[in-house]
Amino acid sequence: MLVADPRTAAAWRLLRQEIAEAAPERRRELLRQRANQSRAADLEMIGRAGLGHVGGDMSVLDILTTLFFGVLRVDPEHPEWPDRDRLVLSKGHTAGALYSTLAAAGFFAPAELATFAAPLSALNGHPNRVKVPGVETNTGPLGHGLPVSVGMAVAGRLAASERHVYVVLGDGELQEGSNWEAAMTAGHRRLANLTAVVDRNRLQQGARTEETSALDPLDDKFRAFGWDVHVVDGHDHLELLDVFTAPRGERPTCVIANTIKGRGVSFMEDRVEWHHKVPSAEQIALAAVELAR
Amino acid sequence: MSFLTQETFDCRVAFADELIALAKQDERIVAVCNDSVGSSNLVGFQQEFPDRLINVGIAEQDMVGVGAGLALSGYIPFVCGASPFLTGRALEQIKADVAYSQSPVVLCGMSPGMAYGELGPTHHSIEDLSWLRAIAGLGIVVPADPDETRAAVRWAAAAATPVFLRIGRFKVPAVTDSFTFGTAGLLRDGTDITVVATGTMVSRALEAAAEAADQGVSIRVLNMSTIAPLDEQAVLAAARETRGIVTAEEATTTGGLGAAVAAVVVSSPSPVKMRMLGVHREFAPTGNTDFLLEHFGLTAADIRAAAVELAHV
Numbered sequence: 311m312l313v314a315d316p317r318t319a320a321a322w323r324l325l326r327q328e329i330a331e332a333a334p335e336r337r338r339e340l341l342r343q344r345a346n347q348s349r350a351a352d353l354e355m356i357g358r359a360g361l362g363h364v365g366g367d368m369s370v371l372d373i374l375t376t377l378f379f380g381v382l383r384v385d386p387e388h389p390e391w392p393d394r395d396r397l398v399l400s401k402g403h404t405a406g407a408l409y410s411t412l413a414a415a416g417f418f419a420p421a422e423l424a425t426f427a428a429p430l431s432a433l434n435g436h437p438n439r440v441k442v443p444g445v446e447t448n449t450g451p452l453g454h455g456l457p458v459s460v461g462m463a464v465a466g467r468l469a470a471s472e473r474h475v476y477v478v479l480g481d482g483e484l485q486e487g488s489n490w491e492a493a494m495t496a497g498h499r500r501l502a503n504l505t506a507v508v509d510r511n512r513l514q515q516g517a518r519t520e521e522t523s524a525l526d527p528l529d530d531k532f533r534a535f536g537w538d539v540h541v542v543d544g545h546d547h548l549e550l551l552d553v554f555t556a557p558r559g560e561r562p563t564c565v566i567a568n569t570i571k572g573r574g575v576s577f578m579e580d581r582v583e584w585h586h587k588v589p590s591a592e593q594i595a596l597a598a599v600e601l602a603r
Numbered sequence: 604m605s606f607l608t609q610e611t612f613d614c615r616v617a618f619a620d621e622l623i624a625l626a627k628q629d630e631r632i633v634a635v636c637n638d639s640v641g642s643s644n645l646v647g648f649q650q651e652f653p654d655r656l657i658n659v660g661i662a663e664q665d666m667v668g669v670g671a672g673l674a675l676s677g678y679i680p681f682v683c684g685a686s687p688f689l690t691g692r693a694l695e696q697i698k699a700d701v702a703y704s705q706s707p708v709v710l711c712g713m714s715p716g717m718a719y720g721e722l723g724p725t726h727h728s729i730e731d732l733s734w735l736r737a738i739a740g741l742g743i744v745v746p747a748d749p750d751e752t753r754a755a756v757r758w759a760a761a762a763a764t765p766v767f768l769r770i771g772r773f774k775v776p777a778v779t780d781s782f783t784f785g786t787a788g789l790l791r792d793g794t795d796i797t798v799v800a801t802g803t804m805v806s807r808a809l810e811a812a813a814e815a816a817d818q819g820v821s822i823r824v825l826n827m828s829t830i831a832p833l834d835e836q837a838v839l840a841a842a843r844e845t846r847g848i849v850t851a852e853e854a855t856t857t858g859g860l861g862a863a864v865a866a867v868v869v870s871s872p873s874p875v876k877m878r879m880l881g882v883h884r885e886f887a888p889t890g891n892t893d894f895l896l897e898h899f900g901l902t903a904a905d906i907r908a909a910a911v912e913l914a915h916v
Contacts, residue, residue: 392677440705447675448704451695457665458700461672461680464657468633468678488696491665
């Protein structure tokens with residue numbers, strides 16, 4: 311099990327405070343910069359390892375950054391604090407995005423990112439809760455995160471805890487039926503302490519979702535299952551913050567976050583081949599320039 | 604003497620009684636089920652603890668995932684469903700969400716084996732032991748009678764480890780006096796042949812041993828109620844001290860008890876011949892459980908015949 315990095319955790323606390331106190335436009339800019347730093351770190355990591363899922367990592371990073379730097383009640387130095395909010399990354403193949411975010415928050419030392427996918431590294435191609443603090447359950451096969459998160463939300467209610475459960479879903483993985491079993495349970499039980507965020511980048515491994523097995527109208531689907539649904543720009547940190555911190559109703563919340571796969575790197579954006587293509591050193595350098603803007 | 608004419612018991616009753624008793628003492632205990640409140644015998648639990656019975660409906664993948672989420676949040680979930688659907692439908696959740704995630708869920712496979720008789724192979728759970736034994740870190744316990752069921756439930760609630768309990772519906776007599784996870788129960792000592800049996804086959808193995816004694820064959824009976832991890836020492840001792848081993852299980856022989864014992868025996872310093880009784884990769888014909896156990900050679904007479912034959916090889 312990796313351990314917390316107190317210096318980075320302290321920096322994370324300061325940045326969180328600065329973000330919380332900043333005027334809206336400054337707040338957006340701080341989150342944008344932070345997310346792009348994680349994007350750059352992620353690309354470095356993937357380039358070094360020679361594998362990863364860059365497209366989905368880039369699309370989900372604004373969501374993860376907003377959650378960890380503006381929303382989640384967690385403590386990187388006490389990752390097992392019982393009343394912490396839970397963040398489950400159901401789209402486990404984008405482990406790189408989670409690792410770069412957790413490292414930036416000090417759950418473990420950022421230097422560990424260099425071990426990604428190396429023999430015996432804690433940082434496997436899909437996240438492992440037994441090895442990586444901040445990972446709540448092992449994911450990788452699709453369609454697993456929502457049922458487990460429903461269980462966590464039921465537990466939070468039984469324990470009369472204020473904690474909130476967030477689960478980040480890929481859009482493609484919604485083709486797995488297990489999600490809809492869990493969506494039904496959450497709607498039926500009116501789990502208001504559960505928020506599902508759909509990283510709606512409209513691309514799956516091989517093609518567009520709508521050309522493969524259409525998901526739209528996705529908002530109506532979740533509504534029909536008994537959820538409150540919000541559709542936002544998944545790269546607009548203020549919209550994400552607003553929806554995550556808005557007063558909650560009596561039903562589970564689904565945030566459909568419209569995103570662009572490969573976001574932030576011009577030659578990767580909305581291109582299916584960047585699902586898990588590995589960038590060259592030159593491409594990583596080009597990307598770094600774009601992300602530093 | 605015939606054990607099968609003695610009073611027999613549905614182990615689901617002992618399971619439910621013990622679960623309620625434990626839940627009264629420990630509020631972390633919850634039950635999760637798939638519309639199986641009745642068939643998992645959870646009616647009493649639901650009356651006693653309505654908030655702690657989470658019925659997700661007919662949705663096994665969701666059920667196991669929900670159980671994992673509860674376990675990862677400090678609860679002790681007993682996730683109950685008919686064994687064929689719990690294990691077959693949710694196998695990947697059992698692997699990823701429970702075993703690999705090390706979430707201490709107690710998976711309760713109800714009415715396993717061929718308990719559903721005439722309902723047919725869709726409802727038989729004879730593959731479960733093979734499937735689950737292939738998963739790292741998952742304990743597999745098959746109690747042989749009501750007392751052992753109670754003891755296994757008590758153990759599982761305290762164990763804080765992923766485990767599968769196979770809870771029988773087909774009625775069995777009381778044959779055990781203790782349960783220790785990972786340890787075979789020596790129910791009868793013998794010097795010629797060892798019968799290693801599990802679940803519904805244990806009482807039949809004892810009956811076979813009593814009858815074989817009349818034919819001059821001395822049979823040791825091991826109740827292998829823990830299939831994983833297997834009590835290898837008990838198997839090695841049997842290979843050393845007796846001349847052959849018969850395994851008996853209400854399951855396929857492809858990867859369950861027989862295969863587990865054989866893997867130990869072939870690499871032991873004193874390998875002995877074996878006979879593996881069970882279902883040999885076949886779908887059952889129509890018939891009730893008694894008929895099917897007879898059809899597949901799983902009666903006391905079949906066990907005795909296999910042991911006597913082996914003793915004379």
